[in-house]
Amino acid sequence: MASTTFVTAWAQLHFRPLQSWFLSVFDPVQDSPSRCLAVPRAVARSLRWWLDPANVCSGMPFSLPQPQLSLTTDALMEGWKAHVNDLMIHGHWNKNEKMLHMNELEMLAVLKALRAFEPVLRGKVVLLSTDNITVMYCLNKQGGTKSPPLLQASLQVWNWCLAHNIVLQAIHLPGQENELDQLSRSADSCHEWRLHPEAVARLFRLWGEPEVDAFATHLNSHCRRSYIHREELHM
Numbered sequence: 604m605a606s607t608t609f610v611t612a613w614a615q616l617h618f619r620p621l622q623s624w625f626l627s628v629f630d631p632v633q634d635s636p637s638r639c640l641a642v643p644r645a646v647a648r649s650l651r652w653w654l655d656p657a658n659v660c661s662g663m664p665f666s667l668p669q670p671q672l673s674l675t676t677d678a679l680m681e682g683w684k685a686h687v688n689d690l691m692i693h694g695h696w697n698k699n700e701k702m703l704h705m706n707e708l709e710m711l712a713v714l715k716a717l718r719a720f721e722p723v724l725r726g727k728v729v730l731l732s733t734d735n736i737t738v739m740y741c742l743n744k745q746g747g748t749k750s751p752p753l754l755q756a757s758l759q760v761w762n763w764c765l766a767h768n769i770v771l772q773a774i775h776l777p778g779q780e781n782e783l784d785q786l787s788r789s790a791d792s793c794h795e796w797r798l799h800p801e802a803v804a805r806l807f808r809l810w811g812e813p814e815v816d817a818f819a820t821h822l823n824s825h826c827r828r829s830y831i832h833r834e835e836l837h838m
Contacts, residue, residue: 604653612661616761619746620649623754670730670772674720677734678705678712685716692719692815694828703752709735710756713742717763719815719828726768732776742773797823 608615624646629638652658676685682695694715696708703711713731717724733739741747746757764771797803803825816826 607659610663611659612663613745613761613765614659616745616758617649617652617658619748619754619758620646623746623748623751626748627751667772668728668770671727672724673730673732674716674724675732675776676709676712676716678708683708683712683715685712685719687716687720687723690720690723692716692828693824697827704750706735706737706750706753707756709733709738710741710753710760713738714756714760714763715828717760717767717769721767724767724769728770728772731771731773733773734776736775739773739775742771797825800825 604614604618604621608618621642624643625640628640672687674685674687677683680701682693684691684693686692700708700711713733731739731742737753741753741757742760745761746754748754760771807825813826815828816824
């Protein structure tokens with residue numbers, strides 16, 4: 604399997620569950636090479652991909668395809684932000700998400716951004732800009748073995764991308780160069796206003812709560828997720 608990762612598309616991605624599990628139960632220094640191991644069902648299920656000749660014989664291009672769109676994501680302690688083209692979106696973490704490691708939050712921000720912008724990104728080669736080097740490494744390497752939770756988050760991102768015909772190429776964008784930070788700092792809170800929360804709550808009870816608060820910011824949004832056009836921040 605390891606020998607095919609350079610010539611078979613997504614081989615590394617489908618090799619990671621077995622690799623991660625094996626490293627967690629076998630010590631090459633202390634354990635005997637003849638030791639028998641029982642493969643967990645979840646790991647066994649991940650190996651079914653290798654049984655399809657169409658997967659293992661697909662081949663790989665000599666060079667990476669050129670990106671067609673650029674997606675920038677950022678995770679903060681209170682929430683996440685992302686933008687693509689002239690659209691920006693942000694959301695807040697729930698109680699369980701706030702307990703995650705910062706690297707996991709950065710990866711979760713990528714997944715949330717991909718889902719939010721799916722109509723724009725579907726079928727495209729996407730250049731992902733992130734200020735988290737670990738996330739960049741895990742995505743470009745199709746997962747890693749240092750952190751099981753981060754591996755699962757990486758697999759979740761890639762499996763979602765493959766299901767929507769999206770190819771990610773991640774690069775590191777230092778925080779001071781991240782346009783999301785610059786746009787956030789340029790927003791003037793004195794222009795923020797919104798309907799009274801009690802009035803909105805009554806409307807939500809009557810019509811249901813929407814998933815996205817369109818054309819809102821983190822200062823006036825009534826939903827966990829909202830998005831605005833980037834040029835609105837400069838008005």
